[in-house]
Amino acid sequence: MRHVRKNAKLPKSLALVAFWLMALLPFGWPVVGAAEKLTGSALIVGNGPERYAIEALAKNFEALHPKTSIDFFWHQNARPIEEVRENAADIAITGQAEHDLPSTIVAWDGIAVVTNFANATEEITREQLANIFAGKIKFWSQVYEDGPEAKISLIHRAWNQNIRQPFEKFLGLENHRKLQAKVVEKESETFKAINGDIYSISYVSMGPALQARKDGYGVTLLFVDDIEPEYQTVLDGTYPLRRPVVFVMNANASPVAQAFLEYVLSPQGQRAIKIGASGLFQDKTSSVIKYYPLDGE
Numbered sequence: 001m002r003h004v005r006k007n008a009k010l011p012k013s014l015a016l017v018a019f020w021l022m023a024l025l026p027f028g029w030p031v032v033g034a035a036e037k038l039t040g041s042a043l044i045v046g047n048g049p050e051r052y053a054i055e056a057l058a059k060n061f062e063a064l065h066p067k068t069s070i071d072f073f074w075h076q077n078a079r080p081i082e083e084v085r086e087n088a089a090d091i092a093i094t095g096q097a098e099h100d101l102p103s104t105i106v107a108w109d110g111i112a113v114v115t116n117f118a119n120a121t122e123e124i125t126r127e128q129l130a131n132i133f134a135g136k137i138k139f140w141s142q143v144y145e146d147g148p149e150a151k152i153s154l155i156h157r158a159w160n161q162n163i164r165q166p167f168e169k170f171l172g173l174e175n176h177r178k179l180q181a182k183v184v185e186k187e188s189e190t191f192k193a194i195n196g197d198i199y200s201i202s203y204v205s206m207g208p209a210l211q212a213r214k215d216g217y218g219v220t221l222l223f224v225d226d227i228e229p230e231y232q233t234v235l236d237g238t239y240p241l242r243r244p245v246v247f248v249m250n251a252n253a254s255p256v257a258q259a260f261l262e263y264v265l266s267p268q269g270q271r272a273i274k275i276g277a278s279g280l281f282q283d284k285t286s287s288v289i290k291y292y293p294l295d296g297e
Contacts (some may be wrong), residue, residue, distance in 0.1 A: 039068040042257035045080040049205035050109060051189055054093060057272060068256045075233050076158050076185040086251045087089055090257035092248040095162035102219030103141050103248040107273050110206030110234035111241040113222045114190070114199045121147070123223035126240060130171040134202065135179050140199060148199075154181035155193045155202035161185070166243035167203055177233045180197040191217050203241075235274075244273055 020131055025163065028076035058070035073089070080092030084101065090121040097103030113124060121144045131137040138236050140147035154162050156179070168174070184190050187208040195218045202211075206229060209221055223230045225240055263269045284295060 002097070007026055007260065030225065038256065038259055039073055040254055040256045042090040042254050042260055043071045044090075044091045044093060044257075045073045045078050045083045045089040046162075047074065047076050047078040047080065048093060048095065048245075049208065050093060050107075051106075055206075057264055057269060058260070060269075060272060061260050064263070065256075068259075070256070070260060076161060080247060084248055087250060087252065090250050090253040091261070093162075093242045094246050094248055095166045097244075097246055098248050103250065104247045104249070104261060104265070105244045106247055106261075107245040108234060108242050109163075109245055110231075110239055111163060111170075111203050111243060112203060112206050112207055112209035112229045113201065113203050113224060113241070114194055114219045115222060116194050117218040117220050118198045119220065120144070121222065122220065123226065126171065129224070130173065133168070133171060133179070134173055135189050150199045153197045153200040154179065155183040155190060155197075155200050156183045157190075157203070158183055158185050161206060164201070164261045165245065167241070171243055191219060194219050206231075206242075208280040 009042055016070075029084060044058075051072075055072065060070055060073075062070060073083075080094055081088070081098060081101075082087040084092040097105070100249065115121060119140070121140070122281070128137060128143055132143070133154065133156075137143065137152065139151055141149050143152075152271045157167075171195065182193060184202075187204050190202050191206050191212050194202060209219070209229070210231070212219055213221060225228070227233055229239060229241075234242050245262070249257065249261065264273075
């Protein structure tokens with residue numbers, strides 16, 4: 001059972017989003033011997049949309065190591081890196097490596113740009129996106145031919161979430177916290193806001209976006225720079241909007257935390273990521289990068 005350590009002094013994590021909770025299938029049976037010798041727990045802190053994929057991987061890991069527990073603190077206001085630095089957590093899930101902590105890319109997540117299905121536009125460019133979220137393009141008539149003279153409704157994500165950070169980095173945006181936009185924290189809230197506003201635009205994790213379209217939500221996933229937002233284009237790196245999912249480890253991480261990282265990077269763990277409904281994928285080219293502090297740094 002997932003729980004938060006009492007000594008973490010953190011609030012309860014967010015409620016599950018029903019339509020996105022699709023567990024990855026466990027592979028294999030719990031093993032005996034070495035697996036049974038691993039005991040203890042690890043605390044993971046994060047605030048991004050990869051939550052359910054990591055939880056599903058943790059469930060598989062616990063099945064292989066029945067005497068272990070992977071605990072989670074997941075909240076939009078969580079400070080993953082700070083918690084690791086303060087020795088309050090074993091693993092921080094982030095969107096970028098830290099130069100002074102062991103950091104490993106375990107998967108990639110596509111970022112889908114979404115609009116209301118009644119909006120006639122089907123594609124957008126990086127330059128247009130940058131100008132829209134910088135506040136320079138304000139009307140749909142500036143985006144596509146025959147577009148209406150209607151103001152674009154921006155739906156942003158919380159500034160500290162690790163989906164907004166790579167999105168803005170990709171577009172070359174900085175310091176746009178004061179931009180006039182509706183700010184939402186959950187993927188489900190984004191879809192509801194899109195459904196209620198024909199002239200809105202936002203961005204979400206690829207897996208939930210594709211699932212929402214499949215489930216009949218009134219959203220359109222826009223082509224970006226003529227590339228279709230799909231699993232394969234994220235996997236092969238042709239889709240331009242994608243972000244790494246990084247495990248940043250505490251230098252004194254527990255043996256369980258180290259073993260969990262090894263499991264996620266193993267063929268078994270990567271297979272679970274690849275075929276799961278999370279929208280996260282293994283990177284075929286350079287899936288692992290590690291930054292260890294040099295002596296004296």
